[in-house]
Amino acid sequence: MLAQSVYTLVNRHNGNLSFKVFEFDNNSYFDHIQRNNYFTLIIINSGEGVATVDLSEYSFQENTLFAFYPYQPFMLQSKGPLIGVAIMFHHDFFCIYRHHKEIAANGILFNNIYQRPFIYLEEDSRKTLLNFVNEIVGELKTEGLRRDEVIVSYLKIFLVLATRIKLEQQTVQLAGDPAGKQLLVIQNLRNAIEENFRTMHSASDYAGMLHLTPNSLARITKTHFNKTLSDLIADRIIIEAKRELYLTEKTIKEIAYELGYDDEYYFSRFFKSKTDISPQAYRDTVGFNRGAAGVVCAI
Template structure:
């Protein structure tokens, strides 16, 4: 994955919804790291090694589905595997009424969802209906019905019991939204607890119970992902990146990054050139 002066951004122009097989996607080079300006569902149809979400490797396996959130970084080195892809603009994504389904796209949980063998053909037919409508009348209400049905099946197939229990907690949904918006400037649990109407202790208890993480770890996850993006695909100095991410200085940022990754920011940049 070669380094560029700025990370490429793939955009969904002039439409809010697009469904296609692999050969119909022409948004840019998928083999190098790129940031997506949309939400994406990728259903792999063959076993082809690895792909990368926010610089972490995940297997490309037949009938495994990955759900990517806007602003995540993706890379698919080598030949494109067979796949079915659905791309949603932020406008279309925000119009999905079911909170549980929107929550499937949270960026801290990037594990794939496996489609059982007996459901491959029925869901392939559902995907074909989506493509048919998308290339024809393109009625948003019908696309919502079809997409909701597909996402509901994926929700059912998900075997991440911690994440599934979190889907039903409105406090956690609000926490994720707050962190994704404020993690650069607000590092303390008290800020988020106050916004949600809980004590910091109680909020930590809920997050630990539902996700086996602390609130601070969630904040660190968002911060670390953005740090990796900036270090790997920008010419900014480490000092500039540290300030943008809300650290008091480069030394604090360097200690944080090495503690989380085992590498200094400089080492990480060298490995991703």
């Protein structure tokens, strides 16, 4: 892609990473568990292997785009050389929560507990996305007027296009169940979780609501989502907790209560067991209620 393969922007206020683009030609970057406090996009141009994400395993191959949200644990183990490019950006640089209406990536590309954390790219789509990466790098190499805003614009387009691809692939996957029986159960389960995750934390509660035995629902959930139902519910709670920690001034006690936990300390232990970081540390490192003023990063 470029003669120099790593380009970075640093937040001038705190010295932390704001934005980074780099090429890789081996698996040393991702062959151990990652828990980053920023969003990570990885395009695999060549190579194949197994991705471990949130304790679930997925096979992947070349022409794959991964999308990971802050503190989502992931690891890529390849069978040979892994070649591609990665983009990393902090909430302070671009907050997908605040720009949800513009790009619709939150809940589809990122923070989507119901779908795999990657998409397959047709050759044309891969080239298009890589072209935007090249445009971003071109801006990073300059000191041009309003450079950061231009980079954010390219990043938005990249995210919109990737989100479109994922939506299209979801439609194809749903069409692959002609009988529609499991599809109906899965859709009802998703609706039930979205409506009740703040108050219903037990897998058996959802089985009863859907008029299925716990074992039957467990099999369907594991087959379709590659997760247990308990993990699915927990993931949804954690995503909401992260959103509240970032976007609001609510205390951790208030957030815990709104998510169905009377004991703030039990909630904090639950959060840390799932993310490997405390709620307060997440708020401190991801960025509490920042980003409203726009891009604040610079070299």
